[in-house]
Amino acid sequence: MKDVQELKSIASQVRRDIIRQVAAVNSGHPGGSLGCADFFTVMYFNIMEHDNSFNMEGHNEDMFFLSNGHISPVWYSVLARSGYFPVEELKTFRLLNSRLQGHPATHEGLPGIRVASGSLGQGVSVAIGAAVSKKLNKDAKLVYVLTGDGELQEGQVWEALMYAAHNKVDNLIAVVDWNGQQIDGPNDDVITLGDMEGKWRSFGWDVLHMDGHDYDDLIKTINKAKENAGKGKPQVILMKTAMGKGVDFMEGTHHWHGKAPNAEQTQIALNQLDETLGDY
Numbered sequence: 001m002k003d004v005q006e007l008k009s010i011a012s013q014v015r016r017d018i019i020r021q022v023a024a025v026n027s028g029h030p031g032g033s034l035g036c037a038d039f040f041t042v043m044y045f046n047i048m049e050h051d052n053s054f055n056m057e058g059h060n061e062d063m064f065f066l067s068n069g070h071i072s073p074v075w076y077s078v079l080a081r082s083g084y085f086p087v088e089e090l091k092t093f094r095l096l097n098s099r100l101q102g103h104p105a106t107h108e109g110l111p112g113i114r115v116a117s118g119s120l121g122q123g124v125s126v127a128i129g130a131a132v133s134k135k136l137n138k139d140a141k142l143v144y145v146l147t148g149d150g151e152l153q154e155g156q157v158w159e160a161l162m163y164a165a166h167n168k169v170d171n172l173i174a175v176v177d178w179n180g181q182q183i184d185g186p187n188d189d190v191i192t193l194g195d196m197e198g199k200w201r202s203f204g205w206d207v208l209h210m211d212g213h214d215y216d217d218l219i220k221t222i223n224k225a226k227e228n229a230g231k232g233k234p235q236v237i238l239m240k241t242a243m244g245k246g247v248d249f250m251e252g253t254h255h256w257h258g259k260a261p262n263a264e265q266t267q268i269a270l271n272q273l274d275e276t277l278g279d280y
Contacts, residue, residue, distance in 0.1 A: 002045045004215045010081060011041040013277040015246045016270060017077035020279065021093040021100075023266040028094060028102060031256035032148065033074035035179050035212070035241040039146070040078040042218045047226075049141060052083040054111035062141045063130050065115060067123020068148035068177065069103040070258065076100050079112040080280075087280045121154025123147055124174060128164050131172040131234075142229055146175045150182030153191045158203065164234040165204025173225045174205075174236040177212070179243040181254040196238055206233045212241035247272055 002010065014037045022028035044050070048062040066075055073093065080087045085099075092098035099108040103118030115126050127145035134141060151157065164172060176196070184190050193199075197207045206228060210221035225235045243257070244250030247269040250261075261269055 004219075007038075007041050007045060007215055009274070009276040010045060011037045012246075012274045014041055014074060014077045014081065016273045016275060016279060017081075017090055018073040019247070019261065019266060019269045019273070021073045021076070021090055022260045023263075024091070025094045026260045028073055028260060029070040029258045030073065030247075030260070031181070031243040031250060031254070031258075032068065032071040032177065032179065034247060034250060035243045035245045036071055036074050036146070036177055037077075037246065038213050038215065039175070039177075039218060039239060039241070040074050042215065042222070043144065044078045044082045046219060047222050048144070052111070054084060056114055058114065058130070058141075059137070060139060060141060063114065063127075063134075063143045065123050065127045065130065065143070065145040066104060066117050067126075067145055068120065068151055069116070069118030069123075071148075071177075072100070072102060072104050072118075075104065075112075079110075081277065084111040090280050120148070120151045121156040124157055124160040124164075127172060127174070128160055128169055131164075131169050132167070134171055135169075141171075142226065143172050144175065145172070146177060148182070149176055149178045149180065149193060149196075150187055150190065152176070152193055152196075161200070161203040161205060161234075168232050169234050170230055170232050172234045173222070173229070174234065176236060176238050177241055178238050179241045181243045181252075181257065183254065183257045185254050200236050200238075204233065206235045208235065208237045210237055210239050212239040213245055 018033045022030045093100045099110040104113045105116045131143040211217045250256040
């Protein structure tokens, strides 16, 4: 388990990895990846009980599912930096026949990935299935899923929420990356999400809030959710983030949802991020 200063140091390197992956192939999704770097770092280096030797079934360990799979660069970086596969493999991001595809995939057997994702709206359903499986197998560990806020415009999500509450899937913790942005613009300009807390509560979930860039809040809130597990209700954490966090010209705008920086922009971005673990 890492302390806050160690976590911040790791996250800075993760953000460098994100920029370098996307820039190298002029393709990918830096905005949401940067915004979730602190969350992923806390999850894999402080919160989750997981084994980087990796087994697909996830017996007796916490399981994580990424629903908004387009932010794969942040997940690949954190998986590599926590020992699931060599950091050098980040050089293969989005290349032909790479295990590190634009959206996470399973056919090449990348450790840490249990389901192909990125067809938005499906991740919560998958996570519910894994959580039910753990209950049937009397496995006390938890299942986590991250979903984007714009993704909540998908109807399947709400069907899944009803199922989880009705069946008391209380070993599941969902997290919403609530950055207010999606590919076509601010959420409120596309389809407003309205009263997020009220909606989740009306669907039978317990709701927590946290700042996705405040490490003390991240650790405290996720641990609170862990303490609440097993009490009859699934839980969601509404996590406020800034798309593009850590790179000033990318922060807070949908324009960097799926756009790669050019060479000059890449260097500007890297100059704002400390190299702490060594670039690949």
